Amino acid sequence: MKTILDATSGSVLGIVGLFLVLLLNDKACDAGITSKYVRRLQASIDLPLDSPHFSIPPGHNAPEQVHITQGDYEGRAIVVSWITPSPSRSKVVYGITIGKYDHEATGSVTRYTFFNYTSGYIHHTTLNDLEFDTTYHYKLGNGTSAREFSFTTPPKVGPDVPYTFGIIGDLGQTYDSLNTFQHYLSSKGKTLLFVGDLSYADNYPFDYNVRWDTWGRLVEPSTAYQPWIWTAGNHEIEFRPDIGETVPFKPYAHRYHVPYLASNSTSHLWYAIKRASVHIIVLSSYSAYGKYTPQWVWLQTELAKVDRTVTPWLIVLVHSPLYNSNVYHYMEGETFRVQFESWFVKYKVDIIFSGHVHAYERSHRISNVAYNIVNTNCTPILDDRAPVYVTIGDGGNIEGIAGNFTEPQPAYSAFREASFGHAILDIKSRTHALFYWHRNQDGNSAVGDSYLLLNRFYSA
Ligand SMILES: *[C@@H]1O[C@H](CO)[C@@H](O)[C@H](O)[C@H]1NC(C)=O
Ligand SMILES: *[C@@H]1O[C@H](CO)[C@@H](O)[C@H](O)[C@H]1NC(C)=O
Numbered sequence: 341m342k343t344i345l346d347a348t349s350g351s352v353l354g355i356v357g358l359f360l361v362l363l364l365n366d367k368a369c370d371a372g373i374t375s376k377y378v379r380r381l382q383a384s385i386d387l388p389l390d391s392p393h394f395s396i397p398p399g400h401n402a403p404e405q406v407h408i409t410q411g412d413y414e415g416r417a418i419v420v421s422w423i424t425p426s427p428s429r430s431k432v433v434y435g436i437t438i439g440k441y442d443h444e445a446t447g448s449v450t451r452y453t454f455f456n457y458t459s460g461y462i463h464h465t466t467l468n469d470l471e472f473d474t475t476y477h478y479k480l481g482n483g484t485s486a487r488e489f490s491f492t493t494p495p496k497v498g499p500d501v502p503y504t505f506g507i508i509g510d511l512g513q514t515y516d517s518l519n520t521f522q523h524y525l526s527s528k529g530k531t532l533l534f535v536g537d538l539s540y541a542d543n544y545p546f547d548y549n550v551r552w553d554t555w556g557r558l559v560e561p562s563t564a565y566q567p568w569i570w571t572a573g574n575h576e577i578e579f580r581p582d583i584g585e586t587v588p589f590k591p592y593a594h595r596y597h598v599p600y601l602a603s604n605s606t607s608h609l610w611y612a613i614k615r616a617s618v619h620i621i622v623l624s625s626y627s628a629y630g631k632y633t634p635q636w637v638w639l640q641t642e643l644a645k646v647d648r649t650v651t652p653w654l655i656v657l658v659h660s661p662l663y664n665s666n667v668y669h670y671m672e673g674e675t676f677r678v679q680f681e682s683w684f685v686k687y688k689v690d691i692i693f694s695g696h697v698h699a700y701e702r703s704h705r706i707s708n709v710a711y712n713i714v715n716t717n718c719t720p721i722l723d724d725r726a727p728v729y730v731t732i733g734d735g736g737n738i739e740g741i742a743g744n745f746t747e748p749q750p751a752y753s754a755f756r757e758a759s760f761g762h763a764i765l766d767i768k769s770r771t772h773a774l775f776y777w778h779r780n781q782d783g784n785s786a787v788g789d790s791y792l793l794l795n796r797f798y799s800a
């Protein structure tokens with residue numbers, strides 16, 4: 341195994357040493373670190389519309405913006421989505437040998453308008469009853485405009501199934517976004533956990549939805565080949581009553597399907613899947629979550645279904661962070677924390693990934709659930725049952741870096757740095773996982789923070 345540059349000490353440690361240091365970090369609440377790394381300042385500007393990364397595939401009515409996601413609860417189905425400029429069938433042919441497509445599935449097509457924009461034909465087709473741990477090749481369209489891709493299904497769900505996830509948030513479509521994306525492409529991530537804020541089309545006048553199409557083409561080199569697990573962020577809301585657009589999440593809902601029915605959810609904005617040794621719960625910061633609301637009822641039921649002897653790892657994705665010590669979006673996740681933190685502690689969630697804040701931050705294992713209005717127990721304390729909170733809204737979008745942390749660094753914050761990047765969660769066994777955050781470092785992918793995650797069910 342390669343040695344890892346531990347930016348927190350600035351020294352190169354062997355993996356054994358690293359494990360020791362990380363083990364200690366997991367127990368002790370040492371003063372947090374605000375990284376001294378100074379990112380070279382450059383404008384975060386969007387790639388131009390004529391960028392080669394946005395190029396339209398050749399051929400008449402060629403499928404474009406191809407993306408896949410898990411299509412069921414356990415990982416034996418995939419939803420294939422793509423867009424064609426003109427009508428065509430929502431048919432996918434597929435098989436385990438390239439060129440020999442002995443299976444086919446046909447899905448459905450949808451379109452939407454947004455102010456004066458009209459989308460292409462958006463196809464969603466589910467491939468069911470796939471074998472676990474198998475590479476499939478698939479083909480969309482026909483004749484000279486046909487396009488072929490492949491994906492690998494996860495191993496059967498079980499407690500001893502190593503697997504590698506990537507994590508990206510708030511990506512957008514700038515030169516920095518491209519940097520982050522290309523670093524992820526060359527990583528060993530097999531499935532991407534996306535923590536919300538995709539295209540930032542809403543940054544343009546009238547939410548210029550052509551920028552949803554360019555984003556779909558930008559990320560296709562990954563999304564056509566591995567599932568991206570979607571979480572909705574505030575930039576997906578697109579609630580614009582001033583221009584007659586009053587249905588929240590309209591473009592996102594049409595373009596990005598998720599398997600919410602498989603976990604008996606009533607909304608695409610919150611759902612759960614099992615993949616390899618992980619139970620992943622996706623939540624919505626921008627839907628009602630108070631007591632008795634549909635999301636609250638669903639989450640209560642879903643948490644009770646988690647069986648840690650089958651899926652030892654429990655991960656939550658939610659756009660707005662519960663713990664964030666950046667000036668930007670400070671305390672926006674507070675009502676959500678008050679509502680759900682006690683459940684996350686009770687069910688020993690291993691790690692919670694959020695975006696929204698355009699910087700990286702990792703917390704110690706802390707909780708703040710003892711407060712009852714009249715006592716004075718209202719400060720986060722070290723808590724072995726509690727999740728680690730990671731804020732990774734540093735994909736590189738047009739709004740730029742959130743470079744202004746609150747001072748002094750709160751005791752709950754273990755490491756924070758205002759740079760763009762992505763993360764990798766490398767699950768090794770039912771008890772151990774390695775987590776790495778890679779800063780883009782102006783072109784070179786480098787490990788900026790690393791952490792040994794000890795499973796809460798087996799260690800706490
Ligand atoms: C394939 O081409 C034929 C003839 O152009 C067209 O009618 C049909 O819809 C196409 N099939 C798909 C899946 O696009
Ligand atoms: C949509 O409306 C905006 C503002 O009036 C205008 O600039 C743009 O050209 C229009 N686009 C289309 C496709 O009509």
Ligand SMILES: *[C@@H]1O[C@H](CO)[C@@H](O)[C@H](O)[C@H]1NC(C)=O
Pocket residue numbers: 413602603604645
């Ligand atoms: C969803 O509900 C149905 C009917 O109650 C039940 O049979 C099924 O097991 C549930 N699915 C999940 C994933 O909980």
Ligand SMILES: *[C@@H]1O[C@H](CO)[C@@H](O)[C@H](O)[C@H]1NC(C)=O
Pocket residue numbers: 667744
């Ligand atoms: C950082 O945040 C503080 C507190 O809100 C504010 O006074 C200051 O102007 C901010 N600095 C920058 C560079 O945004």
Ligand SMILES: [Fe+2]
Pocket residue numbers: 510537573574575659695696697
């Ligand atoms: Fe956001």
